[in-house]
């Protein structure tokens with residue numbers, strides 16, 4: 001029997017345009033706000049068309065020593081050039097980049113998952129330590 005996790009892909013973001021890139025400090029102070037930016041297509045642009053686009057990014061946090069992740073946020077990108085006139089003729093697009101402010105009382109790992117409507121699920125992670 002297949003598991004969803006078997007279909008979640010990852011790679012080096014410098015050579016694969018689907019991998020979400022997590023930009024945030026390597027170490028933070030407990031209880032202080034810090035900024036996490038996640039971008040798909042940071043090094044190699046991903047298409048953003050009606051037919052082929054990044055639909056959403058989800059962000060989770062695994063506190064050090066925990067066995068369950070906690071969802072930080074879920075971000076949907078809904079404008080990809082669609083229009084009553086036809087595909088790719090609409091006046092607006094949303095880019096697959098999000099910024100969220102976070103504070104934590106423990107270090108841990110941030111996980112980002114992105115969904116391309118053609119190429120499926122992609123993930124990456126980054127460890128955040130306490131100063």
Ligand SMILES: [Fe+2]
Nearest residue numbers: 018116118119
């Ligand atoms: Fe794609």
